[in-house]
Amino acid sequence: MQYWEPGTHYDLGSVVEYNGHRYRIIQSHNSQSDWTPDVTPALWGRMQDGDHNEGHHNEGHQAQQHHEKHHDAPRHETQQPQVEVHHEEREKHWYDIDDHRKKELEIGGGLLAGAALLAGGYAAFKAHEKNEEEQKAQTWALSNWIREAEARTAQFYEYGPRGPATWVLSKEKQIPANAILVGREHSWNLFICRAFYEGGIQVGKASNAFKHGAVVGYKHEEIHLGVYEVLVGDMNGLRWVDWTGRLDLSQLGHRPVEGGRERDGTPLYIAEAPYNDAVHPGKASEKLDGAYIPYDSTEKKVESYRVLCYA
Structure with missing residues (x-):
C-alpha cells in the first residue's frame, strides 16, 4: 500500500492511504504538507472501505462493509462531488442562485474546487474584508474558473x-x-x-x-x-x-x-x-x-x- 506523503508528484490513477482511509486521485499534482487528501476533495476522492479487498478481512467484516455500503450510502463520508453542476449554472453569479440550490452546492461539491485552492493558500480575495456570503460567492467563482481551466488544459494536451x-x-x-x-x-x-x-x-x-x-x-x-x-x-x-x-x-x-x-x-x-x-x-x-x-x-x-x- 502506498501511503500519502508531502513533496510527492501524484498522477491520475494513483491510490494512497491516509489516516486509515484510501483515496484515489482526481487531479494530478505535487503534494504539499497542508494539502492532505482529507481536506482537498478537488484533488482526492475518498474511496469507500468496500471498494477493495486486501485478503485479510473475514467474511463477517466483509458483510458488514457490504451492508454499510448499500444501506448507509446517504450518510457515508465521501469527498467526491455529488451534485452535478451544469455549464449554464456555472455561468451564473452566486447571488443569482436560489437559496435551496446554494445549500445543495455547498454540501454536494459545487464549491469544492475553490475551497481546495483556498485551503492550499491561494490568495483569491481578502477574506477579512468580506462577509460569509461574499466569501461563498468568491469561492463559487474560483471553483468555476479552475474547472474551466482544467477542461481547457486537458483538451489542449489531448487534441492540441x-x-x-x-x-x-x-x-x-x-x-x-x-x-x-x-x-x-x-x-x-x-x-x-x-x-x-x-x-x-x-x-x-x-x-x-x-x-x-x-x-x-x-x-x-x-x-x-x-x-x-x-x-x-x-x-x-x-x-x-x-x-x-x-x-x-x-x-x-x-x-x-x-x-x-x-x-x-x-x-x-x-x-x-x-x-x-x-x-x-x-x-x-x-x-x-x-x-x-x-x-x-x-x-x-x-x-x-x-x-x-x-x-
Whole structure:
C-alpha cells in the first residue's frame, strides 16, 4: 500500500492511504504538507472501505462493509462531488442562485474546487474584508474558473491547440512549452499569464524566477499566485499592435486576444509595455487610461504600449 506523503508528484490513477482511509486521485499534482487528501476533495476522492479487498478481512467484516455500503450510502463520508453542476449554472453569479440550490452546492461539491485552492493558500480575495456570503460567492467563482481551466488544459494536451492562442493551466514555476515570450528582465524570461482574483480574471506575467510563478496587478497591488494560466501560442497567427492611452477597439484595426475580465465583466486585453529597461506583460481595456503592469509591489501605468491581436 502506498501511503500519502508531502513533496510527492501524484498522477491520475494513483491510490494512497491516509489516516486509515484510501483515496484515489482526481487531479494530478505535487503534494504539499497542508494539502492532505482529507481536506482537498478537488484533488482526492475518498474511496469507500468496500471498494477493495486486501485478503485479510473475514467474511463477517466483509458483510458488514457490504451492508454499510448499500444501506448507509446517504450518510457515508465521501469527498467526491455529488451534485452535478451544469455549464449554464456555472455561468451564473452566486447571488443569482436560489437559496435551496446554494445549500445543495455547498454540501454536494459545487464549491469544492475553490475551497481546495483556498485551503492550499491561494490568495483569491481578502477574506477579512468580506462577509460569509461574499466569501461563498468568491469561492463559487474560483471553483468555476479552475474547472474551466482544467477542461481547457486537458483538451489542449489531448487534441492540441484549436487556434493561435490557448490558455494552459500551470502551477508554481512550471511554465509550459511554447508559452508566448514577451521579454526578459535581468536574467529571466517574462510570459503572459492570467489568474482569478477578487471575482475577476486578471492578466499579468509569469516567470520561474517569481516566488510562486505568477504575478497579477489589482488596485495598485502586486499579487503573487501559484495557480494560474499561461498563454501558449504561435506568433505566426498573432501580432502586436501599437497603441497609446485608453484602448478603443473600434479604431484598433485588429481583433485583440481577450485575456480576462474585471469583476463587473469588463474585458481585459493583453498588453506589453516597456518599463525600466524591460518589456513586461500587462493588461489594457476600454476603461483603463493606459496599460497596467504589475511591478515592484504595485501597478505601473504605461501610456504607450502594444496590444496582442490575431493576425
